[in-house]
Amino acid sequence: MAVATLTFADRVAAEVERKRSQLVVGLDPRPDLPTIVTMVEKAFELSEASHAPVMMELRIRACHVTGEFTAKDNRRAAFSGVNRLAGPPKFNYARLSHPPVTFLHEKLKVEEREPAAQKFIRGEKLNEFFSGDLADIGIITLGGLTNGVLRALERLGLADLFGNSRVPIYCLNVAYPLVPEELRDFCAGKRAVLVVEEGNPDYVEQAVNTELRRSDIQTRVLGKGMLPKAGEYTSDVLLAGVAAFVAEVKPATVDADAVAARQRQLTAHKPGAAAAVGELPVRPPSFCTGCPERPVFTALKLAQREIGATHISTDIGCHSFATLPPFSMGNSILGYGMSLASAAGVGPNMEKRTIAVMGDGGFWHNGLITGVASSLFNRGDGVLVIMQNGYTSATGLQYMPSSKASRQGGAAGMDIETTLKAVGVKWLRKVRTYGVAKMAETLKDALRSAERGLKVIIADGECQLARQRRVRAEDAAKLTRGERVVRTRYGVDDEICTGDHSCIRLSGCPSLTLKPSPDPLRSDPVVTVIESCVGCGLCGEVAHAAVLCPSFYRAEIVKNPSWLERTRHAVRRRLLPIGGRPEKAAAQAPA
Numbered sequence: 001m002a003v004a005t006l007t008f009a010d011r012v013a014a015e016v017e018r019k020r021s022q023l024v025v026g027l028d029p030r031p032d033l034p035t036i037v038t039m040v041e042k043a044f045e046l047s048e049a050s051h052a053p054v055m056m057e058l059r060i061r062a063c064h065v066t067g068e069f070t071a072k073d074n075r076r077a078a079f080s081g082v083n084r085l086a087g088p089p090k091f092n093y094a095r096l097s098h099p100p101v102t103f104l105h106e107k108l109k110v111e112e113r114e115p116a117a118q119k120f121i122r123g124e125k126l127n128e129f130f131s132g133d134l135a136d137i138g139i140i141t142l143g144g145l146t147n148g149v150l151r152a153l154e155r156l157g158l159a160d161l162f163g164n165s166r167v168p169i170y171c172l173n174v175a176y177p178l179v180p181e182e183l184r185d186f187c188a189g190k191r192a193v194l195v196v197e198e199g200n201p202d203y204v205e206q207a208v209n210t211e212l213r214r215s216d217i218q219t220r221v222l223g224k225g226m227l228p229k230a231g232e233y234t235s236d237v238l239l240a241g242v243a244a245f246v247a248e249v250k251p252a253t254v255d256a257d258a259v260a261a262r263q264r265q266l267t268a269h270k271p272g273a274a275a276a277v278g279e280l281p282v283r284p285p286s287f288c289t290g291c292p293e294r295p296v297f298t299a300l301k302l303a304q305r306e307i308g309a310t311h312i313s314t315d316i317g318c319h320s321f322a323t324l325p326p327f328s329m330g331n332s333i334l335g336y337g338m339s340l341a342s343a344a345g346v347g348p349n350m351e352k353r354t355i356a357v358m359g360d361g362g363f364w365h366n367g368l369i370t371g372v373a374s375s376l377f378n379r380g381d382g383v384l385v386i387m388q389n390g391y392t393s394a395t396g397l398q399y400m401p402s403s404k405a406s407r408q409g410g411a412a413g414m415d416i417e418t419t420l421k422a423v424g425v426k427w428l429r430k431v432r433t434y435g436v437a438k439m440a441e442t443l444k445d446a447l448r449s450a451e452r453g454l455k456v457i458i459a460d461g462e463c464q465l466a467r468q469r470r471v472r473a474e475d476a477a478k479l480t481r482g483e484r485v486v487r488t489r490y491g492v493d494d495e496i497c498t499g500d501h502s503c504i505r506l507s508g509c510p511s512l513t514l515k516p517s518p519d520p521l522r523s524d525p526v527v528t529v530i531e532s533c534v535g536c537g538l539c540g541e542v543a544h545a546a547v548l549c550p551s552f553y554r555a556e557i558v559k560n561p562s563w564l565e566r567t568r569h570a571v572r573r574r575l576l577p578i579g580g581r582p583e584k585a586a587a588q589a590p591a
């Protein structure tokens with residue numbers, strides 16, 4: 001049966017069927033480096049043992065853990081690119097994951113794969129037990145939350161700083177599947193356990209309840225209720241949850257009232273402190289300093305001042321930072337390379353043209369077909385902005401088809417502009433991202449043009465992170481050879497800055513910040529550019545395009561200058577009344 005002949009409902013049913021029939025093992029290791037490393041190794045063996053994919057979740061707190069582990073030697077794979085398989089495996093229809101063979105998979109999942117996974121998890125002791133003297137109660141926690149639970153216990157006087165807890169803990173480094181024997185062993189003889197899992201529905205709590213009731217173990221199961229049903233389990237949330245559990249179950253040798261008082265004492269100052277400090281400004285993540293994508297959204301802001309708000313369909317990638325302040329742009333965000341397809345869903349019902357923003361990675365991943373080809377085929381009339389920064393940057397600068405290099409060395413030779421022309425895009429412009437005024441004009445043209453059909457703007461500018469890595473290495477080599485190196489920086493003349501902060505609102509560059517005004521008659525802080533400025537030029541472009549104050553200046557810091565530059569500089573220093581402002585004196589080309 002070809003999928004193309006299925007209705008949407010059939011496809012959904014097939015997908016549900018496929019998901020139901022497959023076993024996917026989930027690891028959520030305790031944030032501890034040796035544990036994480038062991039889990040990585042065991043994940044491969046677990047996958048082999050259970051014939052199932054194994055997924056490992058590393059929570060943000062696990063990613064911030066520091067410590068040590070002992071590395072092992074790499075192992076040669078049984079087969080690889082240098083040790084190839086002689087031929088494909090024998091055709092086996094039962095190995096495919098489409099209906100109707102999914103019914104067989106479901107049987108295999110229940111009868112073979114899940115038991116095999118559980119046997120491996122138990123045999124290899126992937127889940128951990130921490131004993132404690134309060135043996136009639138316990139905590140069952142997802143591995144990733146263990147450190148938070150231990151910290152809460154420590155703050156309440158029920159654990160020490162080294163993680164030795166008075167409350168026994170069953171740490172689920174494997175979130176799925178649960179191992180019934182381990183669960184029963186842990187809960188047998190306990191009056192109550194607290195299940196700590198983030199998110200909703202409470203899958204683990206439900207599974208624990210089911211297993212215990214089926215086994216006729218009458219341990220009370222507490223979880224959501226002591227802890228919130230949704231939201232992040234931060235340190236204070238866990239503190240309150242563990243304290244509530246202790247108050248509820250009242251362990252024999254613990255003064256539950258003292259624990260409750262301790263929790264209240266630990267958090268009593270918070271409302272007062274919050275009231276005293278007032279509402280703190282949010283610090284949303286943002287584009288890197290000098291990112292080539294930031295100016296596009298500045299231009300979009302300026303264009304919208306003239307043409308009014310438009311529907312903006314955003315995408316996955318660095319440019320999704322534009323959904324946060326100071327841009328706060330994006331009516332939808334669907335999936336990698338899906339922005340144009342998403343905009344197509346609303347475009348025909350909109351008075352104004354929609355704008356879809358997509359990265360070059362998203363374009364090759366998906367957008368060329370689901371977005372561009374579909375728009376041309378369906379005679380769409382939207383605007384597509386493709387951020388051509390040369391890499392799949394958001395996930396760590398991987399190469400992609402239009403990168404100037406590839407893993408194999410030279411460029412892959414594929415080009416977005418040529419590809420768009422080849423599939424039939426007629427209205428196509430390529431604009432340097434840092435040219436804010438030109439970008440704003442091009443956006444307005446695309447939105448107002450009488451020409452119908454898809455309009456594509458390729459916003460061209462190399463990822464600043466990649467550029468800085470390249471340029472820094474090149475500059476270091478030049479300095480070693482004693483050659484001239486120029487570094488561009490921008491600055492703000494604090495005597496001219498009016499302190500209205502429009503430049504910050506329009507660009508949001510992290511290198512733009514505030515400092516007290518040197519003028520005693522003005523109370524508003526002025527803008528200043530800090531050392532991290534990479535001299536991308538956006539400041540000057542914004543000041544020009546948005547007709548802001550003329551307080552920005554550009555400075556060139558020259559290392560190993562020529563004799564002419566030295567002479568010119570010496571003359572300038574004599575002529576200009578510069579006092580203590582050497583940076584301004586170094587400015588060679590005012591913006």
Ligand code: SF4
Nearest residue numbers: 288291318463464465
């Ligand atoms: S990684 Fe590159 S493209 Fe992404 S925000 Fe940073 S500079 Fe911009």
Ligand code: SF4
Nearest residue numbers: 509533534536537539
């Ligand atoms: S020139 Fe302006 S926008 Fe560019 S990095 Fe420096 S402060 Fe930021």
